[in-house]
């Protein structure tokens with residue numbers, strides 16, 4: 001027999017030294033060690049930096065790699081580390097999060113860092129903080145404005161008022177305030193007597209968000225009619241803001257208060273057999289991605305698992321595609337549309353849904369105007385110091401819209417819609433309005 005050891009006798013678990021040893025304590029403080037997925041997965045490829053629209057137009061912005069994983073590491077190693085103020089320059093478009101090949105959760109890192117910066121380092125008496133708090137709580141302003149919509153519409157765009165707002169609050173006078181509807185969606189819903197279709201097994205709970213309630217109830221009404229056309233019982237639970245503008249402004253306590261109501265009300269609807277659909281892609285993203293990343297509320301994971309964008313849900317659960325192939329649009333919406341996919345739709349993998357859905361619909365043409373960010377990012381473009389940057393980011397989209405055949409815009413995001421209108425003068429419609437025009441008499 002040779003001197004070689006019998007491989008079947010080798011136990012790889014037991015070190016073959018014959019000596020006793022003490023195990024090494026690698027992480028002495030391991031209970032506090034943050035090993036959440038993605039926190040340490042950055043391999044510095046810089047893909048996020050090259051996809052950041054703010055970094056593209058602002059040489060002083062350090063970019064998402066610094067805002068996310070690098071700052072995160074600095075926080076892990078230095079308890080006194082202060083968040084870099086440049087976190088306020090991030091628009092929360094999430095293009096970095098969407099593009100990272102290593103699954104680093106940049107959205108969660110940015111939102112957490114921004115929240116810490118606002119809580120601990122920003123003066124609560126500064127004009128910026130007060131202005132940002134007002135912008136982030138749009139639902140509150142819209143609630144009061146909707147009590148006197150005609151008066152609000154006049155005053156919000158009245159020259160001297162806008163001049164004063166620019167001087168005092170630094171809200172750019174170039175922007176047009178969105179009009180408030182004379183009847184909110186919820187008023188219409190209540191006047192209508194609620195759902196017209198009842199079903200034991202096909203129910204959706206509609207998260208309309210602030211904009212479809214106060215500014216564009218036609219989108220919300222289209223959703224109700226389309227879902228009823230497909231035999232769904234529509235529920236409209238009590239709800240607050242999704243929190244999207246609060247995340248973007250670092251107001252995490254405000255966002256949490258709203259999230260608590262939304263989670264409670266929407267999970268109650270889920271228990272009754274409903275799935276949750278939202279007509280704004282930023283709202284669906286908040287409910288299914290940002291809530292579970294930032295908060296620990298009973299039922300939050302259940303809500304995330306049952307939340308969909310309204311068009312996405314129709315494509316999964318109904319014959320909408322086949323019905324549209326056999327339909328034709330005539331009248332007001334017999335048009336060519338310049339379609340912009342919102343960054344938050346991209347983050348959910350929904351950027352092609354409108355193009356694919358309307359491809360074979362007679363009477364219309366829908367052209368994708370490309371991958372660029374609109375630049376508005378909710379409240380970002382509503383700040384004087386960011387207005388020029390916002391327009392520079394949006395310039396590629398404006399150009400592509402103007403080069404396309406269409407003279408009407410289309411998108412799922414209401415603030416992208418306002419930027420598209422502002423940059424081109426085009427009227428902008430929601431895909432749900434086109435589905436309604438094609439399928440509902």
Ligand code: SF4
Pocket residue numbers: 041042043044045046047048049064065068069099100101102103104106
């Ligand atoms: S894309 Fe992801 S892995 Fe690459 S530098 Fe950015 S965070 Fe790191």
Ligand code: SF4
Pocket residue numbers: 051052053054055063064067089090091092093094095096097110
């Ligand atoms: S969220 Fe958008 S603006 Fe902010 S760092 Fe990421 S890509 Fe840049």
